Amino acid sequence: MSRRYPEPRMFRCPDRLKPHYDAVIIGAGGHGLAAAYYLARDHGIRDVAVLEKSYLGAGGTGRNTAIIRSNYLTAEGVRFYDESLRLFRDLSADLDLNLFYSRRGHFTLAHSDATLRTMRWRAEVNKHLGVDSELVGPEVIRRECPQLDLSCGGHTPVLGALYHPPGAIARHDAVAWGYGRGASQRGVEIHQQTEVTGIRVQGGRVAGVETNRGFVETGKVLSAVAGYTPAVMEMVDVRTPLEVHPLQACVSEPLKPWLDTIIVSANLHLYVSQSSRGELVMGAALDPYELHSTRSTLDFVEGLAGHLLELFPFLGEVRVLRQWAGLADMTPDFSPIMGKTPVEGLYLDAGWGTWGFKATPVCGKTMAHTLANDRPHPLIEPFRLSRFEEFDLVGEKGAASVGH
Amino acid sequence: MKVMRCPVNGWRPIQEFSYGGAFRPMPQPGECSNRQWADYVFHRSGAAAVKKEWWCHLASGVWFIAERNTSTDEILETYLHGEDGHHE
Numbered sequence: 001m002s003r004r005y006p007e008p009r010m011f012r013c014p015d016r017l018k019p020h021y022d023a024v025i026i027g028a029g030g031h032g033l034a035a036a037y038y039l040a041r042d043h044g045i046r047d048v049a050v051l052e053k054s055y056l057g058a059g060g061t062g063r064n065t066a067i068i069r070s071n072y073l074t075a076e077g078v079r080f081y082d083e084s085l086r087l088f089r090d091l092s093a094d095l096d097l098n099l100f101y102s103r104r105g106h107f108t109l110a111h112s113d114a115t116l117r118t119m120r121w122r123a124e125v126n127k128h129l130g131v132d133s134e135l136v137g138p139e140v141i142r143r144e145c146p147q148l149d150l151s152c153g154g155h156t157p158v159l160g161a162l163y164h165p166p167g168a169i170a171r172h173d174a175v176a177w178g179y180g181r182g183a184s185q186r187g188v189e190i191h192q193q194t195e196v197t198g199i200r201v202q203g204g205r206v207a208g209v210e211t212n213r214g215f216v217e218t219g220k221v222l223s224a225v226a227g228y229t230p231a232v233m234e235m236v237d238v239r240t241p242l243e244v245h246p247l248q249a250c251v252s253e254p255l256k257p258w259l260d261t262i263i264v265s266a267n268l269h270l271y272v273s274q275s276s277r278g279e280l281v282m283g284a285a286l287d288p289y290e291l292h293s294t295r296s297t298l299d300f301v302e303g304l305a306g307h308l309l310e311l312f313p314f315l316g317e318v319r320v321l322r323q324w325a326g327l328a329d330m331t332p333d334f335s336p337i338m339g340k341t342p343v344e345g346l347y348l349d350a351g352w353g354t355w356g357f358k359a360t361p362v363c364g365k366t367m368a369h370t371l372a373n374d375r376p377h378p379l380i381e382p383f384r385l386s387r388f389e390e391f392d393l394v395g396e397k398g399a400a401s402v403g404h
Numbered sequence: 405m406k407v408m409r410c411p412v413n414g415w416r417p418i419q420e421f422s423y424g425g426a427f428r429p430m431p432q433p434g435e436c437s438n439r440q441w442a443d444y445v446f447h448r449s450g451a452a453a454v455k456k457e458w459w460c461h462l463a464s465g466v467w468f469i470a471e472r473n474t475s476t477d478e479i480l481e482t483y484l485h486g487e488d489g490h491h492e
Protein backbone atom coordinates (compact mmCIF):
# COMPACT_ATOMS: atom_id res chain seq x y z
CA MET A 1 0.00 0.00 0.00
CA SER A 2 2.51 2.54 1.14
CA ARG A 3 4.70 1.84 -1.90
CA ARG A 4 1.85 2.28 -4.36
CA TYR A 5 0.26 5.21 -2.57
CA PRO A 6 3.17 6.94 -0.88
CA GLU A 7 2.30 9.53 1.74
CA PRO A 8 3.25 12.92 0.29
CA ARG A 9 5.94 14.84 2.14
CA MET A 10 4.61 17.31 4.70
CA PHE A 11 6.72 20.17 3.39
CA ARG A 12 9.15 20.92 0.61
CA CYS A 13 12.86 20.86 1.40
CA PRO A 14 14.48 23.28 -1.04
CA ASP A 15 18.19 22.52 -1.09
CA ARG A 16 19.35 26.08 -1.55
CA LEU A 17 18.74 29.28 0.38
CA LYS A 18 17.72 32.21 -1.79
CA PRO A 19 19.82 35.38 -1.42
CA HIS A 20 16.75 37.41 -0.39
CA TYR A 21 13.40 36.86 1.34
CA ASP A 22 10.70 39.36 2.29
CA ALA A 23 10.78 37.94 5.81
CA VAL A 24 12.92 35.47 7.74
CA ILE A 25 11.66 33.59 10.78
CA ILE A 26 14.24 32.15 13.15
CA GLY A 27 13.05 28.89 14.72
CA ALA A 28 10.75 26.19 13.29
CA GLY A 29 8.86 25.62 16.52
CA GLY A 30 5.09 25.93 16.58
CA HIS A 31 5.26 29.69 16.98
CA GLY A 32 7.58 30.34 14.03
CA LEU A 33 5.65 28.00 11.74
CA ALA A 34 2.26 29.39 12.77
CA ALA A 35 3.51 32.93 12.10
CA ALA A 36 4.71 31.81 8.65
CA TYR A 37 1.35 30.18 7.96
CA TYR A 38 -0.72 33.27 8.83
CA LEU A 39 1.73 35.61 7.05
CA ALA A 40 1.15 33.63 3.86
CA ARG A 41 -2.55 32.93 4.34
CA ASP A 42 -3.86 36.17 5.81
CA HIS A 43 -1.37 38.81 4.68
CA GLY A 44 -0.20 37.49 1.30
CA ILE A 45 3.45 37.55 2.43
CA ARG A 46 4.70 34.29 0.95
CA ASP A 47 8.36 34.97 0.23
CA VAL A 48 9.30 33.77 3.70
CA ALA A 49 12.02 31.45 4.99
CA VAL A 50 11.78 29.67 8.33
CA LEU A 51 15.32 28.84 9.46
CA GLU A 52 15.76 26.04 11.98
CA LYS A 53 19.13 25.06 13.40
CA SER A 54 17.99 21.56 14.22
CA TYR A 55 14.83 19.78 13.05
CA LEU A 56 11.23 20.99 12.95
CA GLY A 57 9.77 20.93 16.47
CA ALA A 58 13.13 20.28 18.16
CA GLY A 59 12.52 22.83 20.90
CA GLY A 60 9.72 23.15 23.44
CA THR A 61 7.18 22.42 20.71
CA GLY A 62 8.03 18.70 20.66
CA ARG A 63 8.72 18.47 24.40
CA ASN A 64 5.71 19.96 26.13
CA THR A 65 2.89 18.20 27.92
CA ALA A 66 0.33 19.72 25.55
CA ILE A 67 -2.06 21.35 28.00
CA ILE A 68 -4.35 24.04 26.59
CA ARG A 69 -6.42 26.33 28.80
CA SER A 70 -7.31 29.99 29.28
CA ASN A 71 -8.09 30.36 33.02
CA TYR A 72 -5.32 32.86 33.69
CA LEU A 73 -5.18 35.60 36.33
CA THR A 74 -4.86 38.88 34.44
CA ALA A 75 -7.39 40.29 31.99
CA GLU A 76 -4.61 40.66 29.39
CA GLY A 77 -3.63 37.01 29.78
CA VAL A 78 -7.17 35.65 29.78
CA ARG A 79 -8.14 37.51 26.58
CA PHE A 80 -4.99 36.38 24.81
CA TYR A 81 -5.08 32.69 25.78
CA ASP A 82 -8.83 32.49 25.25
CA GLU A 83 -8.40 33.61 21.65
CA SER A 84 -5.83 30.82 21.27
CA LEU A 85 -8.27 28.29 22.64
CA ARG A 86 -10.88 29.49 20.21
CA LEU A 87 -8.44 29.06 17.30
CA PHE A 88 -7.42 25.60 18.54
CA ARG A 89 -11.01 24.35 18.38
CA ASP A 90 -11.19 24.54 14.57
CA LEU A 91 -7.53 24.04 13.91
CA SER A 92 -7.78 20.38 12.84
CA ALA A 93 -10.21 21.38 10.09
CA ASP A 94 -8.24 24.48 9.22
CA LEU A 95 -4.97 22.56 8.81
CA ASP A 96 -6.69 19.41 7.47
CA LEU A 97 -4.80 17.31 10.00
CA ASN A 98 -6.12 15.47 13.05
CA LEU A 99 -4.51 17.20 16.02
CA PHE A 100 -6.26 14.86 18.50
CA TYR A 101 -7.58 17.97 20.20
CA SER A 102 -9.32 16.54 23.22
CA ARG A 103 -11.38 18.53 25.70
CA ARG A 104 -10.79 17.09 29.15
CA GLY A 105 -11.68 19.55 31.90
CA HIS A 106 -8.80 21.03 33.87
CA PHE A 107 -8.65 20.91 37.68
CA THR A 108 -6.11 22.95 39.62
CA LEU A 109 -6.31 21.50 43.12
CA ALA A 110 -5.99 23.66 46.22
CA HIS A 111 -4.57 22.11 49.36
CA SER A 112 -4.42 25.34 51.37
CA ASP A 113 -6.54 28.40 52.11
CA ALA A 114 -4.04 30.68 50.41
CA THR A 115 -4.27 28.70 47.16
CA LEU A 116 -8.05 28.64 47.41
CA ARG A 117 -8.04 32.45 47.63
CA THR A 118 -5.99 32.87 44.43
CA MET A 119 -8.33 30.44 42.71
CA ARG A 120 -11.40 32.39 43.68
CA TRP A 121 -9.72 35.49 42.30
CA ARG A 122 -8.88 33.69 39.06
CA ALA A 123 -12.42 32.29 38.76
CA GLU A 124 -13.92 35.77 39.14
CA VAL A 125 -11.57 37.32 36.52
CA ASN A 126 -12.31 34.41 34.20
CA LYS A 127 -16.10 34.63 34.55
CA HIS A 128 -16.03 38.37 34.08
CA LEU A 129 -14.30 37.82 30.73
CA GLY A 130 -16.66 35.05 29.68
CA VAL A 131 -14.37 32.09 30.33
CA ASP A 132 -15.94 28.91 31.69
CA SER A 133 -14.18 28.62 35.03
CA GLU A 134 -15.32 28.18 38.62
CA LEU A 135 -14.23 27.32 42.09
CA VAL A 136 -15.55 23.90 43.10
CA GLY A 137 -15.57 21.87 46.30
CA PRO A 138 -14.37 18.30 46.85
CA GLU A 139 -17.76 16.81 45.77
CA VAL A 140 -17.32 17.96 42.18
CA ILE A 141 -13.73 16.70 42.06
CA ARG A 142 -14.88 13.34 43.42
CA ARG A 143 -17.58 13.14 40.76
CA GLU A 144 -15.25 14.04 37.85
CA CYS A 145 -12.19 12.13 39.05
CA PRO A 146 -13.26 9.40 41.47
CA GLN A 147 -9.79 7.79 41.44
CA LEU A 148 -8.24 10.73 43.26
CA ASP A 149 -7.51 10.35 46.98
CA LEU A 150 -8.89 13.68 48.19
CA SER A 151 -7.34 13.19 51.62
CA CYS A 152 -3.86 12.83 50.09
CA GLY A 153 -3.16 10.13 52.65
CA GLY A 154 -4.17 12.57 55.38
CA HIS A 155 -1.14 14.66 54.55
CA THR A 156 -2.43 17.71 52.67
CA PRO A 157 -6.13 17.17 51.94
CA VAL A 158 -7.67 18.75 48.85
CA LEU A 159 -9.94 21.64 49.89
CA GLY A 160 -11.27 22.53 46.46
CA ALA A 161 -10.20 23.27 42.92
CA LEU A 162 -10.36 25.76 40.12
CA TYR A 163 -12.37 23.89 37.48
CA HIS A 164 -11.99 24.88 33.83
CA PRO A 165 -14.19 22.60 31.67
CA PRO A 166 -12.65 23.69 28.30
CA GLY A 167 -9.13 22.63 29.40
CA ALA A 168 -7.75 20.35 26.66
CA ILE A 169 -4.76 18.49 25.29
CA ALA A 170 -3.59 18.07 21.69
CA ARG A 171 -0.78 16.38 19.78
CA HIS A 172 1.98 18.93 19.86
CA ASP A 173 3.98 17.55 16.91
CA ALA A 174 0.90 17.61 14.73
CA VAL A 175 0.36 21.28 15.50
CA ALA A 176 3.86 22.12 14.28
CA TRP A 177 3.66 19.82 11.26
CA GLY A 178 0.22 21.08 10.30
CA TYR A 179 1.33 24.70 10.36
CA GLY A 180 4.54 23.75 8.54
CA ARG A 181 2.63 21.98 5.78
CA GLY A 182 0.12 24.80 5.44
CA ALA A 183 2.89 27.37 5.20
CA SER A 184 4.89 25.30 2.74
CA GLN A 185 1.81 24.82 0.50
CA ARG A 186 1.51 28.60 0.34
CA GLY A 187 5.11 29.18 -0.73
CA VAL A 188 7.00 29.46 2.57
CA GLU A 189 10.40 27.70 2.62
CA ILE A 190 11.41 25.69 5.67
CA HIS A 191 15.15 25.11 6.03
CA GLN A 192 16.26 22.69 8.71
CA GLN A 193 19.91 22.39 9.82
CA THR A 194 20.20 26.13 9.21
CA GLU A 195 21.43 28.09 12.19
CA VAL A 196 21.25 31.85 12.42
CA THR A 197 24.62 32.97 13.75
CA GLY A 198 24.26 36.74 13.41
CA ILE A 199 21.79 39.49 12.54
CA ARG A 200 23.08 42.26 10.31
CA VAL A 201 21.83 45.72 11.30
CA GLN A 202 22.41 48.86 9.22
CA GLY A 203 21.41 52.28 10.48
CA GLY A 204 19.24 50.75 13.21
CA ARG A 205 17.38 48.54 10.71
CA VAL A 206 17.62 44.83 10.03
CA ALA A 207 19.49 44.13 6.79
CA GLY A 208 19.69 40.33 6.91
CA VAL A 209 20.82 37.28 8.82
CA GLU A 210 24.10 35.37 8.85
CA THR A 211 23.69 31.61 8.86
CA ASN A 212 25.93 28.55 8.78
CA ARG A 213 24.94 28.38 5.08
CA GLY A 214 25.72 31.98 4.20
CA PHE A 215 24.15 35.43 4.36
CA VAL A 216 20.47 36.01 3.60
CA GLU A 217 19.17 39.49 2.91
CA THR A 218 15.82 40.53 4.42
CA GLY A 219 14.16 43.57 5.96
CA LYS A 220 12.01 41.69 8.48
CA VAL A 221 13.15 39.10 10.99
CA LEU A 222 11.03 37.33 13.58
CA SER A 223 12.88 35.65 16.41
CA ALA A 224 10.71 32.76 17.67
CA VAL A 225 13.33 30.71 19.47
CA ALA A 226 11.91 30.54 23.05
CA GLY A 227 14.71 29.07 25.22
CA TYR A 228 17.39 30.34 22.84
CA THR A 229 16.20 33.94 22.80
CA PRO A 230 18.97 35.44 24.98
CA ALA A 231 21.62 34.15 22.55
CA VAL A 232 19.77 35.58 19.54
CA MET A 233 19.12 38.95 21.20
CA GLU A 234 22.77 39.18 22.19
CA MET A 235 23.55 39.28 18.45
CA VAL A 236 21.96 42.75 18.35
CA ASP A 237 22.90 43.82 21.91
CA VAL A 238 19.30 43.93 23.13
CA ARG A 239 18.92 42.97 26.78
CA THR A 240 15.94 40.98 27.97
CA PRO A 241 14.80 39.85 31.42
CA LEU A 242 14.81 36.19 30.36
CA GLU A 243 16.38 33.50 32.51
CA VAL A 244 16.49 29.98 31.10
CA HIS A 245 15.69 26.99 33.32
CA PRO A 246 15.08 23.39 32.28
CA LEU A 247 11.57 22.03 32.64
CA GLN A 248 11.30 18.26 32.84
CA ALA A 249 8.53 15.81 32.06
CA CYS A 250 7.99 12.06 31.84
CA VAL A 251 5.44 9.47 30.71
CA SER A 252 4.43 6.16 32.24
CA GLU A 253 3.97 2.93 30.34
CA PRO A 254 0.57 2.88 28.57
CA LEU A 255 -2.36 2.03 30.83
CA LYS A 256 -6.02 1.32 30.11
CA PRO A 257 -7.88 4.62 29.93
CA TRP A 258 -8.89 5.71 33.43
CA LEU A 259 -8.10 9.42 33.67
CA ASP A 260 -10.08 11.73 31.40
CA THR A 261 -9.43 14.98 33.26
CA ILE A 262 -6.26 17.06 33.58
CA ILE A 263 -5.18 17.21 37.22
CA VAL A 264 -2.80 19.90 38.45
CA SER A 265 -1.64 20.49 41.99
CA ALA A 266 0.35 23.63 42.57
CA ASN A 267 1.01 22.72 46.19
CA LEU A 268 2.41 19.32 45.24
CA HIS A 269 4.16 20.70 42.13
CA LEU A 270 2.60 18.08 39.92
CA TYR A 271 0.34 17.74 36.93
CA VAL A 272 -0.91 14.71 35.07
CA SER A 273 -3.16 13.74 32.18
CA GLN A 274 -3.58 10.55 30.16
CA SER A 275 -2.73 10.62 26.46
CA SER A 276 -4.78 8.93 23.76
CA ARG A 277 -2.07 6.21 23.75
CA GLY A 278 -2.74 5.54 27.44
CA GLU A 279 0.48 6.97 28.82
CA LEU A 280 0.27 9.18 31.88
CA VAL A 281 1.93 12.45 30.88
CA MET A 282 3.43 14.07 33.94
CA GLY A 283 5.33 17.16 34.86
CA ALA A 284 6.46 19.09 37.90
CA ALA A 285 7.98 22.44 38.80
CA LEU A 286 10.79 24.18 36.97
CA ASP A 287 14.36 23.12 37.75
CA PRO A 288 15.63 25.42 40.51
CA TYR A 289 18.51 27.19 38.77
CA GLU A 290 19.60 28.56 35.40
CA LEU A 291 20.78 25.90 32.97
CA HIS A 292 20.90 25.70 29.18
CA SER A 293 20.82 21.94 28.92
CA THR A 294 18.12 19.36 28.26
CA ARG A 295 19.54 16.73 30.61
CA SER A 296 17.14 14.71 32.79
CA THR A 297 17.57 13.99 36.49
CA LEU A 298 16.59 11.18 38.84
CA ASP A 299 15.70 13.83 41.43
CA PHE A 300 12.88 14.95 39.20
CA VAL A 301 11.22 11.54 38.70
CA GLU A 302 11.71 10.65 42.36
CA GLY A 303 10.06 13.84 43.59
CA LEU A 304 7.28 13.59 41.04
CA ALA A 305 6.54 9.94 41.79
CA GLY A 306 6.26 10.68 45.51
CA HIS A 307 3.69 13.40 44.92
CA LEU A 308 1.81 11.37 42.33
CA LEU A 309 1.31 8.59 44.88
CA GLU A 310 -0.16 11.06 47.35
CA LEU A 311 -2.94 11.76 44.85
CA PHE A 312 -3.20 8.31 43.24
CA PRO A 313 -1.82 5.68 45.63
CA PHE A 314 -2.84 2.79 43.33
CA LEU A 315 -0.16 3.79 40.78
CA GLY A 316 2.61 2.34 42.94
CA GLU A 317 3.48 -0.46 40.48
CA VAL A 318 3.38 1.65 37.33
CA ARG A 319 6.69 2.16 35.52
CA VAL A 320 8.13 5.29 33.97
CA LEU A 321 8.70 4.80 30.25
CA ARG A 322 10.56 7.96 29.20
CA GLN A 323 11.72 11.24 30.64
CA TRP A 324 13.07 14.36 28.98
CA ALA A 325 13.54 18.10 29.41
CA GLY A 326 13.15 21.33 27.50
CA LEU A 327 14.33 24.90 28.00
CA ALA A 328 11.93 27.40 29.57
CA ASP A 329 12.65 31.10 28.94
CA MET A 330 11.22 32.58 32.13
CA THR A 331 10.09 36.20 32.51
CA PRO A 332 9.87 38.01 35.86
CA ASP A 333 6.09 38.49 35.55
CA PHE A 334 5.29 35.13 33.93
CA SER A 335 3.84 36.85 30.85
CA PRO A 336 5.39 36.56 27.38
CA ILE A 337 7.44 39.17 25.51
CA MET A 338 5.97 39.93 22.10
CA GLY A 339 6.14 42.65 19.51
CA LYS A 340 8.69 45.14 18.25
CA THR A 341 12.25 45.60 19.50
CA PRO A 342 14.61 48.60 19.53
CA VAL A 343 15.93 47.35 16.15
CA GLU A 344 13.63 48.31 13.26
CA GLY A 345 12.39 45.24 11.43
CA LEU A 346 13.30 42.83 14.23
CA TYR A 347 10.30 41.31 15.98
CA LEU A 348 10.29 39.18 19.07
CA ASP A 349 8.12 36.29 20.23
CA ALA A 350 9.61 34.99 23.47
CA GLY A 351 9.16 34.57 27.20
CA TRP A 352 7.24 31.32 26.74
CA GLY A 353 8.55 29.71 29.87
CA THR A 354 6.37 26.76 30.78
CA TRP A 355 3.18 28.02 29.12
CA GLY A 356 3.76 28.64 25.38
CA PHE A 357 2.29 25.61 23.63
CA LYS A 358 -1.29 26.66 24.25
CA ALA A 359 -0.48 30.06 22.75
CA THR A 360 0.80 28.70 19.42
CA PRO A 361 -2.16 29.70 17.20
CA VAL A 362 -2.69 33.13 18.73
CA CYS A 363 1.05 33.86 18.59
CA GLY A 364 1.16 32.96 14.94
CA LYS A 365 -1.83 35.19 14.20
CA THR A 366 -0.74 38.20 16.22
CA MET A 367 2.94 38.06 15.22
CA ALA A 368 2.00 37.76 11.52
CA HIS A 369 -0.19 40.83 11.96
CA THR A 370 2.64 42.66 13.72
CA LEU A 371 5.18 41.86 11.01
CA ALA A 372 2.83 42.71 8.17
CA ASN A 373 1.74 46.06 9.63
CA ASP A 374 4.88 46.95 11.56
CA ARG A 375 2.52 47.61 14.48
CA PRO A 376 1.79 45.34 17.44
CA HIS A 377 -1.54 43.53 17.34
CA PRO A 378 -3.78 44.97 20.12
CA LEU A 379 -3.89 41.62 21.95
CA ILE A 380 -0.11 41.59 22.46
CA GLU A 381 0.42 45.28 23.18
CA PRO A 382 0.61 44.65 26.97
CA PHE A 383 3.39 42.09 26.40
CA ARG A 384 5.86 44.53 24.80
CA LEU A 385 9.53 44.27 25.75
CA SER A 386 9.61 47.87 26.92
CA ARG A 387 7.09 47.15 29.72
CA PHE A 388 9.98 46.35 32.05
CA GLU A 389 11.70 49.71 31.78
CA GLU A 390 8.26 51.30 32.04
CA PHE A 391 7.61 49.31 35.26
CA ASP A 392 4.32 48.20 33.70
CA LEU A 393 4.41 44.44 34.29
CA VAL A 394 1.59 41.94 33.67
CA GLY A 395 1.76 39.76 36.80
CA GLU A 396 0.63 36.29 35.80
CA LYS A 397 2.58 34.30 38.38
CA GLY A 398 -0.43 32.97 40.28
CA ALA A 399 -1.62 31.23 37.15
CA ALA A 400 1.47 30.29 35.20
CA SER A 401 4.17 28.92 37.44
CA VAL A 402 3.24 25.25 37.50
CA GLY A 403 -0.25 25.64 36.10
CA HIS A 404 0.37 24.77 32.43
CA MET B 405 24.52 12.67 43.47
CA LYS B 406 25.49 16.18 42.46
CA VAL B 407 27.58 17.98 45.07
CA MET B 408 28.79 21.53 45.57
CA ARG B 409 31.50 22.90 47.83
CA CYS B 410 30.35 25.42 50.42
CA PRO B 411 33.38 27.57 51.28
CA VAL B 412 32.61 27.10 55.00
CA ASN B 413 31.04 23.62 55.24
CA GLY B 414 32.78 21.79 52.42
CA TRP B 415 31.23 19.37 49.91
CA ARG B 416 27.46 18.94 50.36
CA PRO B 417 24.65 17.54 48.16
CA ILE B 418 23.25 20.15 45.78
CA GLN B 419 19.81 19.84 47.41
CA GLU B 420 21.24 21.68 50.44
CA PHE B 421 21.83 24.79 48.36
CA SER B 422 19.62 27.49 46.98
CA TYR B 423 20.37 29.55 43.87
CA GLY B 424 20.35 33.30 44.47
CA GLY B 425 20.69 34.57 40.91
CA ALA B 426 23.53 36.12 38.97
CA PHE B 427 26.05 38.32 40.79
CA ARG B 428 25.47 41.86 39.51
CA PRO B 429 26.79 45.18 40.75
CA MET B 430 23.91 47.40 41.96
CA PRO B 431 23.74 50.96 40.70
CA GLN B 432 23.05 53.65 43.35
CA PRO B 433 19.22 53.88 43.36
CA GLY B 434 19.31 57.59 44.20
CA GLU B 435 21.75 58.48 41.46
CA CYS B 436 20.93 56.27 38.48
CA SER B 437 18.15 56.85 35.95
CA ASN B 438 14.90 54.87 36.01
CA ARG B 439 16.11 53.05 32.94
CA GLN B 440 19.37 51.99 34.57
CA TRP B 441 17.45 50.87 37.63
CA ALA B 442 14.99 48.85 35.51
CA ASP B 443 17.92 47.32 33.68
CA TYR B 444 19.41 46.24 37.00
CA VAL B 445 16.14 44.94 38.43
CA PHE B 446 14.85 43.07 35.39
CA HIS B 447 17.38 42.49 32.65
CA ARG B 448 19.83 39.60 32.68
CA SER B 449 22.70 38.31 30.61
CA GLY B 450 20.57 35.34 29.75
CA ALA B 451 22.74 33.47 27.23
CA ALA B 452 24.74 30.43 28.30
CA ALA B 453 28.18 31.28 29.68
CA VAL B 454 30.45 30.82 32.67
CA LYS B 455 28.67 32.98 35.23
CA LYS B 456 29.32 34.36 38.68
CA GLU B 457 26.33 33.59 40.91
CA TRP B 458 25.05 33.91 44.44
CA TRP B 459 24.34 30.63 46.21
CA CYS B 460 23.26 29.90 49.78
CA HIS B 461 24.00 26.83 51.87
CA LEU B 462 20.53 26.52 53.41
CA ALA B 463 21.41 24.49 56.49
CA SER B 464 23.98 27.02 57.72
CA GLY B 465 22.78 30.17 55.97
CA VAL B 466 26.16 30.83 54.34
CA TRP B 467 25.91 33.00 51.21
CA PHE B 468 28.78 32.71 48.78
CA ILE B 469 29.80 33.06 45.13
CA ALA B 470 29.94 30.21 42.63
CA GLU B 471 31.42 30.34 39.15
CA ARG B 472 29.44 27.94 37.02
CA ASN B 473 29.18 26.98 33.37
CA THR B 474 25.47 27.31 32.60
CA SER B 475 25.65 24.99 29.54
CA THR B 476 27.30 22.04 31.27
CA ASP B 477 26.34 22.75 34.90
CA GLU B 478 30.00 22.39 35.86
CA ILE B 479 30.81 24.31 39.03
CA LEU B 480 34.28 25.76 38.53
CA GLU B 481 34.85 27.53 41.83
CA THR B 482 33.10 28.62 45.01
CA TYR B 483 34.34 31.27 47.44
CA LEU B 484 33.06 33.80 49.94
CA HIS B 485 32.17 37.26 48.66
CA GLY B 486 35.16 39.54 48.92
CA GLU B 487 37.65 36.73 48.55
CA ASP B 488 38.44 36.04 44.93
CA GLY B 489 38.54 32.52 43.51
CA HIS B 490 41.65 30.66 42.43
CA HIS B 491 42.28 28.94 45.73
CA GLU B 492 40.81 25.84 47.32
Ligand SMILES: Cc1cc2nc3c(=O)[nH]c(=O)nc-3n(C[C@H](O)[C@H](O)[C@H](O)COP(=O)(O)OP(=O)(O)OC[C@H]3O[C@@H](n4cnc5c(N)ncnc54)[C@H](O)[C@@H]3O)c2cc1C
Binds near residue numbers: 324
Ligand atom coordinates in the same frame (compact mmCIF):
# COMPACT_ATOMS: atom_id res chain seq x y z
C1 LIG C 1 8.53 19.71 29.70
C2 LIG C 1 7.73 20.86 29.17
C3 LIG C 1 6.36 20.88 29.35
C4 LIG C 1 5.59 21.95 28.88
N1 LIG C 1 4.23 21.88 29.00
C5 LIG C 1 3.46 22.85 28.47
C6 LIG C 1 2.04 22.72 28.50
O1 LIG C 1 1.48 21.73 29.02
N2 LIG C 1 1.30 23.73 27.97
C7 LIG C 1 1.87 24.82 27.40
O2 LIG C 1 1.14 25.70 26.95
N3 LIG C 1 3.23 24.95 27.32
C8 LIG C 1 4.03 24.00 27.84
N4 LIG C 1 5.40 24.09 27.76
C9 LIG C 1 6.01 25.29 27.13
C10 LIG C 1 6.07 25.15 25.60
O3 LIG C 1 6.61 23.91 25.24
C11 LIG C 1 6.92 26.24 24.97
O4 LIG C 1 6.64 27.49 25.54
C12 LIG C 1 6.64 26.32 23.46
O5 LIG C 1 6.82 25.05 22.88
C13 LIG C 1 7.52 27.33 22.76
O6 LIG C 1 7.33 27.17 21.36
P1 LIG C 1 8.16 28.02 20.34
O7 LIG C 1 7.68 27.65 19.00
O8 LIG C 1 8.13 29.44 20.75
O9 LIG C 1 9.68 27.56 20.58
P2 LIG C 1 10.42 26.16 20.36
O10 LIG C 1 9.48 25.06 20.10
O11 LIG C 1 11.37 26.00 21.49
O12 LIG C 1 11.20 26.40 19.02
C14 LIG C 1 12.33 27.22 18.91
C15 LIG C 1 13.17 26.66 17.78
O13 LIG C 1 14.20 27.59 17.48
C16 LIG C 1 15.34 26.86 17.08
N5 LIG C 1 16.49 27.76 17.19
C17 LIG C 1 17.05 28.26 18.32
N6 LIG C 1 18.09 29.06 18.04
C18 LIG C 1 18.20 29.10 16.68
C19 LIG C 1 19.09 29.76 15.78
N7 LIG C 1 20.08 30.55 16.22
N8 LIG C 1 18.91 29.56 14.44
C20 LIG C 1 17.91 28.75 13.99
N9 LIG C 1 17.05 28.11 14.80
C21 LIG C 1 17.18 28.27 16.13
C22 LIG C 1 15.34 25.68 18.03
O14 LIG C 1 16.12 24.62 17.53
C23 LIG C 1 13.87 25.34 18.13
O15 LIG C 1 13.46 24.36 17.22
C24 LIG C 1 6.21 23.05 28.24
C25 LIG C 1 7.59 23.05 28.06
C26 LIG C 1 8.36 21.97 28.50
C27 LIG C 1 9.85 21.99 28.30
